[in-house]
Amino acid sequence: MPSFDIEESVGFKLAKAHQRLFSLLGELLKPYGITSKQFALLAFLWKQDDLSQTELSERAEIDRTTLSGMIDRLEKVGLVKRMPSPEDRRAYLVKLTQKGAALEEELTELALQVRKDLFSRFAQGEYEQLCVLLDKLRR
Template sequence: MYHIEKSVGFLLAKAYQRAFALFREELEEFDLTPPQYAILAFLWQQDGLTQVELSEKSQVDRTTLGGLIDRLEKYGLVERHTHPHDRRAYQIKLTPRGRSLEPQLRECSKNALAKLTSGLSKKDVAELERILEILRGETRVYEKPTF
């Protein structure tokens, strides 16, 4: 007998839903959301990316990313800068405030992860990471070697 609540798709959806909710709770005091954190995290790694680059790295749709950047800009965490070589494009740069939040926001991420995986062993977590990498499918753009 088929039970939707046992299907992988449903389980994945609900696990993600809980992960999102736990992370949102942690970020609440900073008035930020998990997707906004993700964008900041990519910029902490590499500031000044274009929206296309950010979209590719974060795997967020370009139009959705536009709105995310709008909000981060409104909060004073990033700025859109004109691109030195391409008048169509922007370079998205962190403000000093956006940069300064990194330690605290990473702490939020750590806390959320600890809560999410509290019922799992380290081996389970490693296993989950391995399986989720496979589920994601083809290699991400940021993983491609530069020739």
Template sequence: MMSKDKAIGSSTVRLSKKLTRILNHYLKPYSITTEQWSVLRTLNEADQISQKELSERADKDQATLTKILDLLEKHGYASRMPNPSDRRSYLITITEKGSELSRKLY
């Protein structure tokens, strides 16, 4: 017999996976994943922020965020621009296309 803690943990993991599958199915026609959507939604709420700040707000590590931003840029939903106050970093901004998608999906 499984302990209550393990049963709750197992159920939580299954529910999370099921919700992710449902969301990915809903987002598929827009060629975007739940991971990309969470970053785009965060950008929509706080435009022109540093990649580091976006990483913290979207709760993504830097390597994962870089890959997500590459895909969002490829689809025209976001762009990177040099940070005028720090040459080593970029400001991430949502494009009009990204804002439209965010409004449609929100």
């Protein structure tokens, strides 16, 4: 029977790398009252505001139930608001508030600093290569 070393498995290594990245970013986001996952939703809205909850769920690859709770928490801290969709009265659009939009530059800078710190040991081109390989795994 072939042996399996969990610590050498791709899944384990990806999970631990993800935990480290989100932990580092999460520490920097604490003063803003948001988590790394909530930051990701804001980043999708900074790319394109006024997304339906369904569109945001698909882009972020988060199930709609989980997304709904995340949006609730972002609404609570005043970073987004739900607006009725003009095209579909059963749907809501998620829109950045002025406060949420104003945080784009500051929070993006934090995320870029985490990236710089985390990947500082990579040789030139390795970050880009890693992104290509991760994209292959996602498909």
